Structures are given as structure tokens and as C-alpha cells.
Amino acid sequence: MRVTQSWLAEYVEIGERSAEELGEAFVTVGLEIEEIHPAPDVRGPVVVGRVLGIEELTGFKKPIRWVQLDVGDANGTGEPQNVICGATNFAVGDLVVVTLPGTVLPGGFEVGARKTYGHLSEGMIASARELGIGTDHTGILVLPPGTAEPGTPAADVLGLHEPVIELNVTPDRGYCFAVRGLARELGASLDVDYTDPVLRVPVPEAAGEAWPVRLDDAACSRFVARRVDGVDPAAPTPWWMQRRLLAAGMRPISLIVDVTNYVMLELGQPLHAYDASLVSGPIVVRRAVAGEKLTTLDDTVRTLDPDDLLITDDSGPIGLAGVMGGASTEIPVGGTEPVDVLLEAAHFAPAVIARAARRHKLPSEASKRFERTVDPQLPPIAAERAAQLLVEFGGGTIAPGRTDVGEVGAAAPVRMPLDLPDRVAGVTYPRGATVRRLTQIGCAVELVTGDDGRGHVVATPPSWRADLTRAADLVEEVLRLEGFDQIPSVLPAAPPGRGLTPAQRRRRAVSRALAEHGYVEVLPFPFVDPSVWDAFGLAEDDPRRRTIHVVNPLDADRAELAGTLLPGLLDALVRNRSRGMTDLALYTVGQVTQPRTEKVPMPDPPVDRRPSDEVYAQINAALPQQPVHVGVVLAGDREARGWWGPGRPASWADAVQAALLVGQAAGVQLRATKGDLPPFHPGRCAEIRCGDWPIGHAGELHPKVVERLELPPRTCAMEIDLDLIPLDDARPHPVVSPYPPVTVDVALVVDADVPAAALAEALEDGGGDLLEDVRLFDVYAGEQIGEGKRSLAYTLRFRAPDRTLTSEEANAARDAAVAVAVERYGAALRG
Template identity: 65%
Template structure:
């Protein structure tokens, strides 16, 4: 939220010399985060008002270029006018503009000089709002209202460059702070100064409705107000003071009617929508959308509506996406003179879902999804109507529509001494009641039957977040100042170090990082469509998901049952940004609901849950094991002077699993498998004993295409919690005796897995066989059709003596015999 200091202090009885830094410190003191304080007085040198006396259009260039003679009075000495090159076309002869004369330094260190350009000499610059630091509008230069100044006047004071802008980061529970009204009230509490509420204004009685309105779904809309203004001049300009305030708040000026609605929204916190009343057909109905209905919004996009969407309809159907964006058919145009002002109160959760579903964030939606004061709607429409009358020559219609009945805030009762107890300090008598009164609560003090002092606070309509005693305590504490609460650090118990599971997790992270993988923190949610692209069967346990009630993204609103969707999304995003050779990993929890997942009971917050409720809560929790996963794409080894590189392949994904296992101190058994989303012929299953702990390999080509991944992308995922945790840390035994190295090549059926043959050879070789390593695979005429030759390097060693050649040969023959017995293997010559 960006707001100029001059606008904030307009509603406060405060000293004129109060600095922006003082206000920022006051905001911080009561718990609001100030991101930046920007002073506008960064223009140095002569900045004056000029009148455009003559314009010469230079037509020999590809873009519009104007050579202007601008009267600047005596600001430039004896020379009463300056010749200036300008590319903007939104002004004409006689317009008042802001001129930076040679020697002026604009924000950003941009120095203005007299220079030759486009074949003419330019003696200064005609400034836009962005060039003056007043906003981001750069579509045209700043044109001042006629009669507001004379040529040669100092423009700094006229455009308000002595002002400052405070930018705040407003938390979701303080929606009322998205307005000057709310922020000024907070400052009055922090600085203990009088405050004038801009929403307190006379709202005259209405002579009938402006237009008949029916609310079919009161859960979607609790109040709806219409106020009509006729005879508005469509060409009436927005007054400079309003354009300036909107620009400093980050909102671009569009037209008087639209600017007025934005101005009132910033002032009171109530978003408004302006309709062209002549384009509405019949009565207005507020309801949920029907499945399949369509609406073309103001941005020209035709949107398919969801049954959860709230829409405003006339006889033709939906004409507005409530609280998010209006429809194109009722838009205020260049000839609109009959304006219908709408102020409504929408269900915050529904608005939040609509914004994410249609990807339409807006200033209005930002306020509606946090909750808007339902009592301010009539005052907001009345203020907007008065502004249209004052600046657009409109006439307020006698009728006003006001339907709906917002629920009154529920009173909250708490002990008067509860803030003292929570803070651990003693507050003076009357502090609790005074502070709660300052934020707008209606206070009643009483005594319980036990003689305990109680305070009952009825929250104001703009504070829907005050729903329990803890909320009231927070208000008292923050207004008294968090700095007054003593900070007492608890004494640290004697440390026991990291748990074994924590040490193992860190060891695995380090091992993968040392192997060239980069750890990422992917988005923890996924969508059902991703599971479809994975090709998971209908009964696959990974399809049993839990949906988030208010997901951050409508397309990804279920808890992930596997780490691969998030990792692959991170990989694809990196690829789209120019990265080609990637190796990413993540260690995190997945959520695996059971076939019949119990529902969690609502235990409330007024008293501790019972043992039965705690047991029910634990029973409702789904399994949340920790997994470790890795994905690879591109080159695994780069080409260089050291030799030819290679692409990442399925063997690298299997190697990643072994890296995890080695760091965890376990041994994996690897066998071939067929499991989505991996390629059927390039998928490995990992087991520890009889327990399947994960899979790795190359992803299926259909999955790669569906997710727009690089060709031959590989992935690995292990159930980290399924790996046995052991405290054993055996020291490596290094023999001082030399080994005997022998090779053996065995011919077996092509379907025999190399890992299983290696395991049989290892067990057959006995205690003397120290290591078995596959170094060659051959298929061809020399071994026959349907056969393959697997060559192993065997390392024999005795721990207590020098091994004889004959002993090693005998152990090798035993290993070969075991292979013959299990797989009908033949020794290849």
C-alpha cells in the first residue's frame, strides 16, 4: 500500500512539520511493516510552469516529433520562451506544462542540457509524471489544469514535490489498512492525536431505488448499494489533485468516472464499480454462475464461468464478475453520461478463489478478499457521487438502492487483566478499555460472579478479525507498544546434539550436493492434471490426494503424494530460463491418505482439547513420510580438454539412489520394474530386504512431452523414512595384504538382470571375494541369439595373510558354479 503523507495527515490534527520518518516509526511501533519512505523533492535546479505557445510537427521522422515554443516567463532570464523537442502528443497549444530548464537534474541523476536533436536545438524538457517521480505514467506529458498557474511559476510547489510517499506491507488480517481511513486511524492511535473519519458524512434518505436489485445468494453478497448520477460530462478532466494522489498511490488516471471510484476506494477502503446505466437491461440479480456460462470482461477476454463464481446479471445474463472485474458490455465509455455507482460487500473466500481461478489480481480484489467494512458502502457511493457532481457537472438521482443486511459483529468478552497476564507486565488501570475504544470497539465493563473484572468489546464493522479474546489482547499489546514487553530468553537445556535422523538427513544432503546436485524447495502442492500426465492408473495409491480448502492456485490445490511434480516443475522452469544441464534434488514430506481417511474434529480454541479429541486429531492425520527425490536433464559431464562429455541417463538416476543409500548406511537391491511415470524398459526398483523403498530411471517419453521436459529426463525417488535407521558406524577395514584380481565372463539369457547375477557371484565367491564390478556387456553372434555376455572384475583378498593365486582361482570357480546353478550360466572363453 503506497500513500502520500499529505493525504494521510489531512485527517489528523498533527503538526505541519511532522516528518515522514516520524510517521513511519509510528507505523512500525504499532505493528505495521514499512517497506520504504520516498521523498519526492529529488529534483534539483529550475523546474517551472510553461505555456505551449506554438507547436511545429516534424514529419520527416518515423515517430511523432514536435518542436514546441514554450513560454516560461522570466525563469530563463531575458529569453521569455524556450524551444523544446517533445515526442508526446497529448497536449496542444495553450496547455500548461512542467518544464525542466537546462541545468535541472531529475530523479535518477538525469541532467537536462541544451542540445541539438532531430535537427533542432532543444532548450529543456517537457516532463511526464514518471520523469518527475510522481508515478509510473509515461504515456504522455503532465498537463496542468488551465488557470492553475502562470508561466515562470515554480512548478515544484504546484505539483507537490515537497511531499513524501510511505509504502507499507499490509498483512492479510488487516484489510482495513488498505485505505487512508484505516491508516490515519492507526496513526492517531500511535501518536495520540485527534482523528477525523472521512466516512462520517451525511447520507440523505433515498426516494426509491436507483435500480431494482435481487440477491439470490446471501452467502456471496451481504450488501449491495447503487447510486445513480446523470448528466455527467464524459470529457470532464480529472482534477490535478486527484490525479496526483492516484499516481503517488500507484494507480494510473483513466477517466473522471473511473478515477473517482479509485480515489474513494483508496480513501475509504470500499471498492466501487462504475456502470454505464444506459447499457444495463432490466433488473439486476446477484447470484452464483451457472455451469458453462460465459462473460467477456473489461480486458476483452471471454471467460468460462465456474459455479463458484459470483456474478451480477441483468436480463441478458452475467454482466460483471463480482468484486473482480466488470463486463465489457456495461463499460464506461468516452460518451457515457449516465453513471451507476456500485458498492457491495462480497464473501472474502469466494473473491479469493475467483481471483486465483481467473488470474485477475486487482486493487479491488485485494481488499475484498481481506474483508471490507459493510457499513461504509452508502457513504462511499455518496462521496463518489458528490465528486462527479463537483467535477463532472452531474446530477445525483433521487433514488438509491441498498439491499442486504450484513451480520453485526459478535461481542467478545475477556478478563480485564488478560493482556497483563499474556505480556507478563502490569498495565495501568483503564488501559485495556481505552485501547479497545481507540480501535472502534464498544466497551462494557462488568464483574463476574467470582469477582473478576471483565470487559465485553463489540468490534467495529471494519474489524472482522476481532473474533476472540486473543485478538483483543493483541490490539492492547501492540498499541501499548511491543517494545514495552520485556524480552526474557529461556534458559537453554544441556544440548544433546542432533538426533540420528537429523544427522542422516544432513549427510544425505551433503552427499547429493557433493555429487553435483542442487537442492531446491519446490511448490508443495500439485494438480490432478499432473497425475494424469504421469499416466498413473486409476487405482494407484498416489492418486489418493487431499485438497486444500483455500489453495494458492486453483490448478494446484492438492497435497503432493510424490515429490516428482514439484521437482519436475522446478526443472522445467529452469530450462525455460536458459538452463540446460540440470541436476536437482529435494528432501521433503509427502501426504499419503488412507482409503478411508477420518475427518478431523473441530476442537475450538476456548479450552484445551480432551484426550479423546487429541486421539481423533491424530487418527485424522494422513501418513506424511519423508521422501528424497532427484531429477536430471541435459549433460551430466561436459566436453572439454579432458575428453568427451556425456548426457545424463537412467544409470545416473540409479547412481543418485546409491549415493543416498551410502550416506544413510544402507544397501539397496536393484531390480527391473515397470512403474509410471518411468519408461518401462529403463526403470529400476530399489529394495531394502523385502521392502520396496523407491524407483529410478528415465521418464516415459509421453510424460516428458506432456510436461514439456527435455528429452530423456531422468528421475529418482526414495521413501527416506523406509530406509532403516541404525546407530552402527563401523570403521572401514583396510587390509595390508595385496589383492588378487581376476576377470570372468558369463553367458546367460538376455532376460537375466545383471544385478541378480552379480549377487549370486558375490555369494558364491565366499568370504575371500571382496568386490564384484560389471565392466562389459556383449550381445551378438559370438554368444548366440537370446544370450548376452556379462564380464565381471573380481577382487579377492584375505585379511590375515597374502592370498595365494590357487586360493583365488578356487573361489572364482565356486562363484562360477553358483552362477551355473542359478542361471544356467556358461563360462565364455
């Protein structure tokens, strides 16, 4: 929200305070300052000029005009000033802003006299962007008639000396998306008088209806319609209104549009204006029918969802409620015939508007306010304010009658002990501070005596503060307005003897181990689109399709919390590939969400004390399971190419090794056995086991999955459930043996379908305590060993903890290891 200092000064006594001081005052009451935009750095003779004549120059690729301007005596001669201009949005008689030679515009651009297009251009006609007061550069700035006489210095007329305060309004402070709310907060912060602009808008009694309206859905709780007949659509918007719109970051368009935008910025109530001649029959607010279509004001045909709330007439939808109006009832800009304007001011359910804006990817100034809750008492006031402005500046006449259908119930009173803010903050506030602060935010306050004989406050929240529903909310308001800086910062004493839990130490060890082996940690987006399961090739009954639906997602297309890390990791991989990264090894350690088979109702625990053990157990039972998983994705080269060689592409073996590395960091030895699980390649997938229990999978993704998700060829991945690995709180320490090892190589011929890991496990079981390590170093298949067979060569390392092994002992242990391999898999020593 951007606002000028002078606009705030209309409603609150700010005195001679600077914009920086006002920014500090906003911060004091919890608002965030995005930026203080200083006054545009414009130096030199900038004046108002009137267009006397225009000569269209021909023979050029773009429109070029030779313009004669009346600038009074500002040029020192009183003669017309001649300039070259490429804009075409002005005519003879218009008032424009002229920068005479010697002017320096923002950015250090100096205006001078120069010969161009065969004429001497003595200055420049400026646009709003060139003057630093807006972003519009489609044409030069045209001032309304009567704004000032030619030759008048434009700085004061344009407000060039005024800075703009830009605030980042948090979602819980929707009432601050208006000057009305910001001025109230500023008045409370500075502890000065504040005048509510609503009090300046008289709302007279109106007999009858302005237009028939029917509410068929509870998502619209109030709808006000007011009609203004005979508005001149070509009437200019007064400059003071244009200036405030420009400062707020909005482009002036036409008087009717500008008035609705201005009232929205001033009071916080979004408005919409219809051409009454194009509205047929009564207005009905209802939900959309599946497949229904609406052409919005941006000339886009939108297919509507049954959850969308619509404004309709006899012809069908004429607006997407709270988001954007329809093109069929649009008031044309620049028309010549008077227009009958039908003004809409309504109150909509925030969640419905938020979903519609996200669903159609159509954020608007109106939806931004509606989804944060708008004061339900504003519609008749805002409609009256807009109607009065259209009468004053557009020559219209307010038609008899006002439609006001629906109603919003009054806020429930909130009871709070009078000294509760003091007890929460640990501060003794001055007598009367609680009542004074609650009154400043608009509450109706009553003091009562409780059953305990102590004083209590009964506060009825104002209509614009729907967030004040309990005593804790009132406490926050008192503490906020009294100043959070008044609350002492006292750090609690840390209890001795405590540190990281075993689970926390394991998680850090796993993350550190992967990072040390060249993996880069990412924090992928946790929400997924259900269509990803089809891309993964999951069966319809696959349990991974069961997800947790988010009621108010950040992205309407990704509204599910998944039980796997792979979708988010693969998105991160694709995003990094699109930015030029080809060799990627990414990992993440995080919680996934898995719904429980039986749904347990969530209790409503108290906030003033710790829940009982029974309630705490019920909360845990109602929450979905959230185990910690470790995920890895790889693409491109695992070992970079260079002068030492061509490099090595990442393969399924690297994904398996990443899983074994996680086990090593967790203090356990994991095993890789043959697996088959989508989205992995059935022939290049390993099931990772801890003991006999499967905890995850690793390998190469299926080629069809790679194609559907537009992944790099041969993309590999790994995911294991870290919580399924038993915690070992023992701190392992390296054991250094003073005795040398004995290394023996064996080559075993087995059937081609015998996994190498299974054969290695057999050797480990047979080698006994003396066998220290088994490592596969060669795989061979060929005619020499027969069809359907392959040779697996292992290095066996033996060592005794208390002596030097003899050759006989090592050979005996080797024979024992081979014997188990022969017994289990029919292995034969290769000669």
C-alpha cells in the same frame, strides 16, 4: 499501499514528523515498510505554463509540434516561451508544466536550450514520469483549468517536495489498504488524535430505490446503488486528486474513474461506475452458467466458470463481481454528452473473489481488497462520498433514492480476562492500557466481573476487523500497540542430552551425500496440476492420482498436493533448461502428501492447553500421511567434456547409482531389481528394494513422457521413500583390516534376461563371510556365446578379518559363489 504524508495528516495529528519517523511508527505496530520514496530531485525553474499556440511540423516520422507558451515573468522577459514537443495530448489553452533551461530533472537530466527540428527549443514540457511523480509517459502532464496562473512555480502546485511512504500490507490487515486504516494505525502508534474520514461523509435518508437490485447468491451479502445524473465526462479531475492517485501508483484517467479510485484509496471500499443508459432492467448478482462469456474492461472475452460471481442485467453479465467490470456498460472517456452514472458499492465473500481473480489471472485493485475482507458497513458511505465528488467536480445531480439490499450481521462480542495480555507478555502494563488500546482499534469495550471475581473485558470488534474472534486476537492487538519491543526476550534453557533425532541425522546425511556427488538441491513447487498424471501415462486406477485438494491454492491451475516429488522436480529441470543450463543433476528431500483411505474428522483442539492424548491421536489420524521422499532428476552430461574427452551423458545407471548412494548414506544396502512403473521406460527402469521391500524406482523416463512434458531427451529420474528405510541409530565406523585382499575375476554366461544385480546377489550369497565386494566390470553378447545369452564378468574381492587368505581358501570361496549362481540361473563359466 503508497500514501503521501499530507493525506495522512488530514486524519491524524502527525506534527512536524518526517516520513522516516512515520515509517518507524508504522513498523512499531507491525506494518512493513517497503520503501520511503524521497521527494523527486527536481532543481531549477519549473513553472506552470499556458499553451498559446501550436504549429504542427510536417516531414518527420513522428508527430512534432512547435509550441508557444505563456510562462509569465518566469523566463525574465515576459515573452512567450517556445519549445519543441512530441506529445499530442494537449491543446491551446491547456495548463502544462514547463521546465525552463537550467532545470535538472530526476536522474541528473539537465534541460537546456537547443536547436532541433529546425527551431530553437527553449526548455521542455514535462510528463509525470519525467518529474518523478508517476509512471505515465504516454503524454505530457496537463493540469486542470484554474490550477495556477502561468509562471507560478510548479513545485508547490505539484507537491514535488513531498515524499511517499510505501507499505507492504500483509493479508491479515486488509483494512490498511486504505488511508482510513493507515491513519488509524498511525494514530494508535503515535498515541495522538485520529479522525475517521467516514465521519465526514453525511449519508442522508433517501426515499425509494436508485435501481432495482436482486441478490441471488449469498456470496454477495450487501449491494448499494446510487445514481448521479448529468455528469460531464470531460470534466477535469482536480489536481489534488490526481496527485494523490499518482503517488499511490495509479494513472488518472477521467473524473468518473478517478473518483471511484480515490474513494477506494481513501476509505477502502472498491466502487464501480456504470453508464446507466446501458444497463437494461434490474441488476441481479448470481453465479455464472458454465460456458457463459463476458467481455471485461480490458477488451478480453472471458469464458466464465460456475464458481464466478457475476453482476448481470437483462442482457446478461455486465461485470465479474469484485474483480473487473464489463465493457458493455463502460463509461466512455472523453465523451461530450452528459452521462447518468450508476455507482455500485457492494460486499462480497473474500474466498469467491480470490478464486475468480486467480482463475482468470486478473488481479485488480478491487480484488486485492475484497479478498482481504472489506468493511461491510462502508458501501452506503463510499457510494455517497463518490456521488458528492461527482456533483462537486462533474456538475452532476444526485438522483432521488438509494438501493441498499442485503445485510451483514454484527460481530460477536469477545470476552477476555483483563490481565490476560500481561500474563501472555510477561509484562505489567499500565492501568487502563488494555481498554485504551482496544478502544483505539475501534472496539466497543465493556468491563464486567467474572465468576472468579476477577475483571474481564467484553469487546465488540468494529465492522472492519472481522479477524477479531477470540481472546487471543485481542491479546495480540494490545501487545502490538503497546509495542513488541516492550516484551522481554528470554531464551528458554535448552534441555541437556538432546540433539538431532535419528531421522533428522539420516535426512542430513542423505542430502549431504547427494550434494557431495555433484547434485544441486532445489525446492520445487509442491502443488501440481492433475493433468500431469495423463502426461505421466498413469492408469485411471493408479493410486498416485489420489491427491489432496487445496481449498485456497496459490495457483488455481495447480491446486493439488501430490504423493510424489517428480512433477515439481521435472518443472525445476525445465525451468533451468529454459535459462540456458544444459547439464543438470537436481535433487530434493521433502515430504509428500498421501490421502488416507478412510477419512477421519478433524477435531477442534483447545488453544489454552495441550490437547489430550486422545485428541492428539485423532488429529494425527485425520491428517494425511506425509512420508519423506528423496527425488533426483538428471539431463545432459553427467561427466563434462573437456580436453580429457567427450564427456558422458547421464543414463539410467546414474539414477540407480543415486538410489544406492542414498542407501549408503542411510546406513543400509539397497538393491536394484528389474522394474516397470510409469513414467519410466519399461526396459530402463529399476525397482529399488530395501531387503525384500520395494521403496522406490529409478531409471530413464518414457520417451512419450519426455515429449509431453518437453523434457530433454533421455531424461532420468529416481524417487524413493526414505521413511521405508529402517532407522539405524548406530554410528558406523570404518574398519581397517591389516590383511591383504584376494581378488578373483569370474565371467558367467547366462540367459540375456537375467538381471546383472540378481546374478551379483547370488554370488554374494554363495561367497559367504569371506566375500567383501562384488563389482560388475564387463558385459558381452555375441555369436561366441550363443543367441539369447550374454556374459557378465565380475571382480570378487575376498578378505579374512584375522589372517591372510591362501589361494586355496579364495578359490574355494569363489567356487561356492559360482555354484549358487549356477544353481539359481543356470550360469556357466566362460572359458
